[in-house]
Amino acid sequence: MPEEQQLPLKDIYCTKCGEETPHAGSVDDNGEFVFHCTAKAEPDPKDETKEVAHHFIKFPADVTPEEFQALVDIHHFHNEGQVQASVQQDKLRALLGVSLQNVETIPSAGTVEVAQPQISEELKNSQEQVVDTTTEQPTS
């Protein structure tokens, strides 16, 4: 693959299977460069009778070495599941034109205190007075 030989494929390994430099690249019928891991394959989620390469990146065949390496770095880091240096994130966003949408949530609550209606207190007092009056009546 002449294109592959011209590209700076250094320190590349498959972060899923752990194999070092098992990758190959080719230019497909659409003129796009396809980069994939050849070490292992896994069932194609769309058709379990077929297998697909672990990972692949597909991009225009006229990618520059610098652009290619940036994408490889990004792909690499993505599959490690780690947040790497911000420079790679910036490259990713610049190259893909990505805008990330995030949401931040926060719970809120309160307690409501309802005062006893005043009329209830008055009735209670009135009843108490009646009781008191009854108990304090002279016995003569």
Add this chain to the structure above:
Amino acid sequence: MLNTQLKNVVSLKSCLGLGKIDRLYHAATFDWQSDHGAATGSPAKGTTRSTGRTEVNWKNIDDSTTAYSASPISGGNNSFEIWMFGKFTGTFNQILAGKFAHTSGTLGTGLTLKGPAATTGDGDRPLYTTPSTTANSTLTTDMTTAIAIGSGVAVFFGATGPEATGKAASSTNATTYSNYLPTQLQTTTGAAAGDTATVTNTLQYQEN
């Protein structure tokens, strides 16, 4: 050149799994904060600023520490306003497309949640006033019913603090703040006694 071409390479985006990247490459660091106390300075802000908020509750006191159960709102009265906002640090190019809404949880009878109007220009960003239990007439958005965040009110962003001038729909400042996101729980005498349901307020934004 490459940027334009890559936008059309669906397989690359699929491979990179942008859904996962939303989290893996979530570079901006977000922090909920709130202001409390007497308005001070110009533009006005709270005397004290509480950071790292994991909850904000509507209470009959203006602070960030008292448990809401220890400071109940008397039925027929209102809570003190909560003047919260978001702070963004970390690595990002810009923060934009802000939305704020009550997105889940159902408030009971006699409870009304009021919130800020959409910020559509620097001049109409919410301006801090000393929190009180007086109904805040500037909180013109009825947030009582949960809605999808996409229907939330617009939020602007800028430097220095939520109170600062210069808020815009997007911000490239290394430390960015949203405008204030004030809310107030207003009650009637028909409100049931006891704890309200816990509701979730959401701030949505984009970063790139």
